[in-house]
Amino acid sequence: MSPHDVESSHDKALHAQVEDMKDAGDELVGTHYTPASEAERALDRRINWKLDLTVLLVLAVSFILCGIDKTNVGFVATSSFVEDANLHPDDIPNSLSLFSATYVPLQPVSALIARRVGPHRWLAFQLLFWGALCMAHAAIRSTATLVALRLLLGAAEAGFTQTAFYYMSLMYPKFSLGLRMGLFSGMYSVAGAFAGLLAYGLLHIESPRVHGWQVVFIFEGGLTVLVAVVAWLVLPADVGTARFLDETERVHAVARMERDLAGAQETTGGFGQQDDNSITMRDILDVLKDWKKMLTIVFNILAVLPVTAFTTFLPLIVEGMGYSGVTATLMSVPPFVAGTVGLILIVFSSDHFRERSLHTVFGMLLGLIGCAVMAASSDPTLRYVFSHVCLSGVLASGPLVAVWLAGNTPWKTSRSFVLGLNGYSNLAGVIAGQLFKKAYAPSYSYPLTVTMILIAVGMVGFLFVRGMYMLENKRRRNIRQTWMPQDFIDERNTAERRGDQRYTWVYGY
Numbered sequence: 414m415s416p417h418d419v420e421s422s423h424d425k426a427l428h429a430q431v432e433d434m435k436d437a438g439d440e441l442v443g444t445h446y447t448p449a450s451e452a453e454r455a456l457d458r459r460i461n462w463k464l465d466l467t468v469l470l471v472l473a474v475s476f477i478l479c480g481i482d483k484t485n486v487g488f489v490a491t492s493s494f495v496e497d498a499n500l501h502p503d504d505i506p507n508s509l510s511l512f513s514a515t516y517v518p519l520q521p522v523s524a525l526i527a528r529r530v531g532p533h534r535w536l537a538f539q540l541l542f543w544g545a546l547c548m549a550h551a552a553i554r555s556t557a558t559l560v561a562l563r564l565l566l567g568a569a570e571a572g573f574t575q576t577a578f579y580y581m582s583l584m585y586p587k588f589s590l591g592l593r594m595g596l597f598s599g600m601y602s603v604a605g606a607f608a609g610l611l612a613y614g615l616l617h618i619e620s621p622r623v624h625g626w627q628v629v630f631i632f633e634g635g636l637t638v639l640v641a642v643v644a645w646l647v648l649p650a651d652v653g654t655a656r657f658l659d660e661t662e663r664v665h666a667v668a669r670m671e672r673d674l675a676g677a678q679e680t681t682g683g684f685g686q687q688d689d690n691s692i693t694m695r696d697i698l699d700v701l702k703d704w705k706k707m708l709t710i711v712f713n714i715l716a717v718l719p720v721t722a723f724t725t726f727l728p729l730i731v732e733g734m735g736y737s738g739v740t741a742t743l744m745s746v747p748p749f750v751a752g753t754v755g756l757i758l759i760v761f762s763s764d765h766f767r768e769r770s771l772h773t774v775f776g777m778l779l780g781l782i783g784c785a786v787m788a789a790s791s792d793p794t795l796r797y798v799f800s801h802v803c804l805s806g807v808l809a810s811g812p813l814v815a816v817w818l819a820g821n822t823p824w825k826t827s828r829s830f831v832l833g834l835n836g837y838s839n840l841a842g843v844i845a846g847q848l849f850k851k852a853y854a855p856s857y858s859y860p861l862t863v864t865m866i867l868i869a870v871g872m873v874g875f876l877f878v879r880g881m882y883m884l885e886n887k888r889r890r891n892i893r894q895t896w897m898p899q900d901f902i903d904e905r906n907t908a909e910r911r912g913d914q915r916y917t918w919v920y921g922y
Contacts, residue, residue: 523572779806
């Protein structure tokens with residue numbers, strides 16, 4: 414078949430879609446994949462199940478190791494690590510800040526590298542790199558070495574979460590993606606619980622030649638390197654080359670992603686040709702000029718603030734409720750269990766109802782209510798109960814905002830960059846560190862009140878962005894209603910607008 418025949422066939426298919434789009438009103442027709450039959454739905458379930466047992470499982474285990482390798486220096490601080498490594502007492506907390514000095518700024522850079530070399534390869538390399546660096550911590554003998562390794566570790570882990578989000582967005586249709594991103598994000602809580610348990614066991618392995626803290630670094634880093642090898646062997650470049658799918662599944666997996674992108678994906682050789690993973694300045698500027706996406710990222714910093722704050726400071730807040738020592742640490746676990754359950758329920762509902770912003774705001778509302786009661790009440794039991802309410806909602810914002818941004822950015826290079834920029838939500842840790850100071854113990858009423866106010870600002874912000882997307886969809890619908898079939902073809906082929914900039918694209922919200 415000649416290129417002309419291919420284009421002619423495609424134009425005929427596009428003509429057939431025109432009337433559907435005109436009759437669709439403001440529905441999300443053409444901007445997401447929906448199974449056309451029960452047979453397709455069954456095929457989807459089979460494909461998703463295989464992807465879950467390979468791609469999602471490897472990424473989930475990797476994320477657990479990411480959390481463990483990031484925090485193990487804090488757990489070994491209770492051993493002879495400081496003395497054996499010739500460190501000063503303040504070197505440990507300082508090293509935690511130094512990690513963020515490279516981890517936060519390099520988020521979008523890492524995401525763009527992943528786009529260029531392939532996210533499946535970049536994820537495996539990151540695992541290998543930070544696993545080796547973790548093992549190297551066993552050789553620390555000075556403050557300078559600790560500083561250098563923490564800076565390198567931050568660079569190695571930078572953008573891992575955002576790259577994993579981007580990679581999953583290439584595998585699953587957008588309304589099968591929220592649950593997977595939620596399950597992936599839920600591993601953060603697992604890492605927090607498992608890191609302490611693993612470190613506790615490994616620290617008891619002592620010998621005349623190896624200290625327990627060295628065993629922690631060597632074992633945990635070595636485990637990460639092992640998973641890196643598995644990731645290199647298992648993770649496919651795309652669904653069209655996944656060895657664990659049969660031919661029928663691969664063909665359908667590719668077709669459903671093309672339908673999910675509504676023909677707005679980038680190509681370099683014309684219709685039906687694969688892109689070359691190139692990165693241009695326009696890819697970056699398209700994101701930076703999109704004020705709605707930039708605002709979404711800013712409001713996401715406020716949305717994840719309580720997650721960052723409670724991950725670090727919940728044991729201290731629980732101490733102010735009448736618990737102490739190991740008991741306070743133990744009592745901080747159930748709220749995160751409630752948070753994980755709430756996370757899964759909210760993201761599942763978001764996929765089911767094909768809606769992002771209101772689900773995000775609902776989760777934040779639970780966080781606001783929880784913070785308000787904890788700040789205002791002096792009843793320890795009531796405060797503890799509402800810590801569960803708070804965490805049952807706020808954990809969902811991270812994956813929901815990521816999938817919202819990904820779903821509204823069909824141009825793949827721009828998608829990788831916007832998800833990388835969304836990694837700046839880690840700046841919430843800086844805000845939390847300044848808010849939850851020891852001076853406000855034991856009730857931490859002031860920082861909880863400020864957190865509540867910032868959550869409210871974020872909620873209003875997300876509702877504003879939702880309204881702007883609704884107005885833009887209405888504007889585009891009015892434009893399309895005046896078009897002839899040829900206008901749709903011209904819009905698809907124009908270089909002036911691309912991806913979600915095209916008037917045929919309908920934004921999700």
